[in-house]
Amino acid sequence: MTQMTRIERRTGTAFELKRGQRLIVCDPMGEQVSDLVAFGLHDRDEVISNGRTFDYQDTIYLTTGHRLYSNRSNIMLHIEQDDVGRHDFLLTPCSKDTFRILYNDDDPHRGCFGNLAAALDDYDIGADRIPCAFNIFMNVPVDGDTGRFSVQPPLSKAGDTITFRAEMDLIIGMTACSAPTSNNGTMTPIDYRID
Amino acid sequence: MTQMTRIERRTGTAFELKRGQRLIVCDPMGEQVSDLVAFGLHDRDEVISNGRTFDYQDTIYLTTGHRLYSNRSNIMLHIEQDDVGRHDFLLTPCSKDTFRILYNDDDPHRGCFGNLAAALDDYDIGADRIPCAFNIFMNVPVDGDTGRFSVQPPLSKAGDTITFRAEMDLIIGMTACSAPTSNNGTMTPIDYRID
Numbered sequence: 001m002t003q004m005t006r007i008e009r010r011t012g013t014a015f016e017l018k019r020g021q022r023l024i025v026c027d028p029m030g031e032q033v034s035d036l037v038a039f040g041l042h043d044r045d046e047v048i049s050n051g052r053t054f055d056y057q058d059t060i061y062l063t064t065g066h067r068l069y070s071n072r073s074n075i076m077l078h079i080e081q082d083d084v085g086r087h088d089f090l091l092t093p094c095s096k097d098t099f100r101i102l103y104n105d106d107d108p109h110r111g112c113f114g115n116l117a118a119a120l121d122d123y124d125i126g127a128d129r130i131p132c133a134f135n136i137f138m139n140v141p142v143d144g145d146t147g148r149f150s151v152q153p154p155l156s157k158a159g160d161t162i163t164f165r166a167e168m169d170l171i172i173g174m175t176a177c178s179a180p181t182s183n184n185g186t187m188t189p190i191d192y193r194i195d
Numbered sequence: 196m197t198q199m200t201r202i203e204r205r206t207g208t209a210f211e212l213k214r215g216q217r218l219i220v221c222d223p224m225g226e227q228v229s230d231l232v233a234f235g236l237h238d239r240d241e242v243i244s245n246g247r248t249f250d251y252q253d254t255i256y257l258t259t260g261h262r263l264y265s266n267r268s269n270i271m272l273h274i275e276q277d278d279v280g281r282h283d284f285l286l287t288p289c290s291k292d293t294f295r296i297l298y299n300d301d302d303p304h305r306g307c308f309g310n311l312a313a314a315l316d317d318y319d320i321g322a323d324r325i326p327c328a329f330n331i332f333m334n335v336p337v338d339g340d341t342g343r344f345s346v347q348p349p350l351s352k353a354g355d356t357i358t359f360r361a362e363m364d365l366i367i368g369m370t371a372c373s374a375p376t377s378n379n380g381t382m383t384p385i386d387y388r389i390d
Binding site for chain 2: 045046047049050051052054055056058059060061071072073090091092095097098101102126128130131132141142143144145146147148149150
C-alpha cells in the first residue's frame with residue numbers, strides 16, 4: 001500500500017488524479033476538515049459544481065454511493081467509501097475575506113482559499129475559478145424549517161477515511177483547513193494517498 | 196413608474212444594472228421561477244456565489260434584508276422587499292443535460308442554462324462561467340435530518356414581486372424558467388423593471 005502524503009496544518013496542495021485512480025483522504029487526528037476542489041485535467045474550464053451535484057443527487061449531504069458532478073454535468077468523482085457520513089458542499093473555502101468578515105481578523109491568514117489559489121497556480125488555474133469546495137468531514141447541519149445552519153465540529157475520529165474514484169482525468173486541490181470554527185479549533189494536518 | 200418588461204415563456208435575457216438601481220421582478224401569473232445570475236460589469240470574472248452568500252448570511256433561504264455576495268466576497272445585490280419569502284440558491288439552471296438526465300428527454304429544450312448562455316454571449320460571458328443561479332420564487336424545501344430536498348410549486352401568487360438593489364455595477368442574466376417541475380408545469384412569463 002502506498003504511503004500517505006501529509007498536508008501540513010493550514011496548508012494546501014494540488015495534484016493530478018487520473019480516471020480510475022482512487023483518492024483516499026484520512027483525518028489522522030480527528031475533527032479536521034479538508035476542502036477539495038476538482039478541475040478537468042484537459043480543460044480547466046470544467047470544474048466541480050455543488051449545484052449540479054445537488055441537481056442529480058437530490059440531497060445536500062453526500063456520502064457513499066454519491067457522485068460529484070462538474071458544471072458540464074459530467075461525473076468527476078464517485079464516493080466509494082466513507083467512514084464519517086457527513087461532509088459539507090454548501091460553503092466556500094475560508095479566505096482573507098472570511099477571516100476579516102466572520103472573525104474580525106485584522107491581519108488574516110490566507111486560508112484554504114489562498115492555499116488552493118497558490119497550489120492551483122501551478123496548473124494555470126486562477127483564484128476566481130475556485131468554486132464552492134466539497135468540504136470533506138465538515139459538519140454543517142441545516143435546519144430545514146428556517147434554512148439556518150451552523151458549523152459544528154466534524155464527526156471524524158482519528159484515522160477515519162473517505163475514498164473517491166476519479167471518473168475522468170482531474171486536477172485536485174486539497175487543504176488541511178485553516179478556519180478554527182470548522183475543526184473545533186484543532187487545525188491539524190490531513191493525509192491522503194492515491195491508489 | 197417604468198413599465199414592466201416581459202421575459203416570454205422559456206426564454207431569457209441579460210442587461211446592465213448600475214449601482215443604486217433597483218430591479219423589481221414580478222411573477223405575473225403565479226407559480227413561476229426566474230433564474231437570476233450576476234457578473235461584475237467592469238470585470239466579468241466577479242460572479243454571484245451561492246457559497247459565499249451562505250458563508251455570510253448563515254441561511255440557505257434568502258429573503259428581505261439578505262445580501263447576495265460575489266466569489267470575491269463583495270455584496271452584489273441587497274434584497275429590499277420580498278412578497279414571497281421562499282427562493283432557491285442550491286440548484287443550477289435547467290439545461291439540455293438536466294432535461295436529459297432528470298426528465299429522460301430525447302430532444303431536450305436548451306433550458307434556462309441555454310437561454311442564459313445565449314443572452315450572456317452579448318457580454319462575452321461564456322457558458323462555463325454560469326454559476327448556480329439565485330432561483331427567484333423557486334421552492335426547494337430541505338429535510339435537515341436527511342439532507343434530501345424536493346422541488347415544489349412556488350409559493351408566489353399572481354402579481355407577487357421581489358426587489359433587489361444593486362450594490363455594484365452588474366450584468367444581470369434572468370429567465371422565465373423552462374423546467375416544468377419548478378413551476379408546477381405552468382412555464383409562464385416573468386416580468387421585470389429597473390427603477
